[in-house]
């Protein structure tokens with residue numbers, strides 16, 4: 001029972017984590033929040049789903065379609081909602097991305113209808129049974145892909161030239177500018193990375209729940225944002241840890257206390273932790289020397 | 291090597307520089323001195339290319355660079371060390387240095403340069419894996435200078451390197467600047483510490499309210515009563 005709940009929680013947490021690191025990347029570099037990240041997730045999911053259907057079950061090409069469409073949408077979002085307001089109030093991008101999120105939901109609704117579309121393949125067919133714990137193939141797949149992507153993201157950020165430039169830009173954009181770093185390009189890379197992870201996540205979540213619908217990104221993106229804040233927004237590791245903890249807490253609450261109050265319980269715990277440590281689990285208070 | 295003619299610049303509605311003429315010759319060390327808010331930093335920012343509002347001509351090696359961005363200027367060998375150093379607080383000392391050579395793609399070049407800088411600044415080698423933000427003020431200034439040297443500059447724009455440093459450290463930094471200049475790097479040095487700046491410089495400019503009011507050989511400026519009274523605290527030679 002306990003291991004079962006933890007496995008479920010880790011699957012849920014992995015789905016949150018792929019969105020949460022995106023919030024952290026964007027917020028870390030611009031100190032602004034995007035409210036259309038859930039819709040990037042959703043259009044990634046739809047482009048993946050319809051590519052898979054059209055090509056008769058080609059999963060790799062479905063993933064590729066999710067990546068390309070969501071990455072393009074992310075880069076476009078940065079151009080229209082963030083770049084023009086770089087040194088202005090963060091409220092303008094917030095307002096624009098809220099509008100964008102509503103329009104994208106409406107657009108998909110018009111194109112594909114309001115009904116929930118199932119994933120055309122039975123992804124729970126493979127099961128691993130360990131004692132009295134049942135792990136389905138899709139859970140292994142979700143957790144595995146998520147871990148793989150997190151490792152790739154970590155390697156990119158810490159061991160490549162562009163990753164170094166990304167960290168420098170997040171810490172001190174004006175200093176990165178005078179070191180010859182094209183900070184506009186770095187910000188575009190951050191959005192592109194955050195968005196392609198969201199797109200893959202959308203396809204994974206849609207397959208896991210076998211449910212694709214225009215509002216599928218709404219609740220999950222809010223929870224991912226909560227997970228990222230819980231872990232310490234702006235920190236990639238913090239976002240991962242926060243999202244995974246949220247998934248596990250939620251799943252344990254559902255299993256041991258009450259399935260209908262899982263969110264209430266999970267958010268109550270989050271809020272308490274933030275009251276005790278406002279910078280989040282792994283966040284650190286910045287002290288800056290001149 | 292560098293020649294500013296009729297340069298005006300500002301921030302939105304605020305004009306900070308009015309018709310500046312200034313020159314730095316090949317291998318020269320030139321001081322730019324003036325009171326708080328006179329426009330010293332703004333002059334350096336106009337040259338490196340981070341001010342959107344600028345007019346007039348800035349020529350470098352007989353090429354117009356007034357519309358260049360910092361990256362283009364860096365490639366031509368112009369590097370700025372800003373006021374306050376602008377160290378990346380959460381990058382290690384090594385990473386801060388590597389960013390200094392960001393425009394050079396070559397990994398071998400960067401590694402070789404890193405070793406060269408570590409030989410020049412043993413304290414940085416000792417602290418290579420420490421975060422930039424944890425260094426002392428003096429060490430951060432060393433790091434800022436060393437980071438600037440990573441891309442082999444030909445012209446160094448230095449903004450108040452002595453700011454906030456203990457007197458001992460100030461002399462260390464000044465002799466370092468002199469040493470860099472002797473190795474063939476031209477330097478435009480902005481300082482509040484006018485006397486020390488003029489003592490190591492070949493020539494100097496005095497800026498006040500965005501205008502150059504006096505310029506000449508350092509020795510002459512040090513002897514100029516107006517400069518002495520206004521900027522050298524009435525220093526007598």
Ligand SMILES: Nc1ncnc2c1ncn2[C@@H]1O[C@H](COP(=O)(O)OP(=O)(O)OP(=O)(O)O)[C@@H](O)[C@H]1O
Pocket residue numbers: 301304305306324325326327328329330331332333373482
């Ligand atoms: N970012 C900015 N926005 C608006 N005005 C600015 C900005 N930076 C500087 N100024 C103004 O431009 C003028 C020149 O400033 P600058 O920073 O060049 O002075 P400075 O000579 O470097 O002074 P200090 O010795 O204090 O560093 C000042 O009047 C200042 O108030």
Ligand SMILES: [Mg+2]
Pocket residue numbers: 330331332373449
């Ligand atoms: Mg200044």
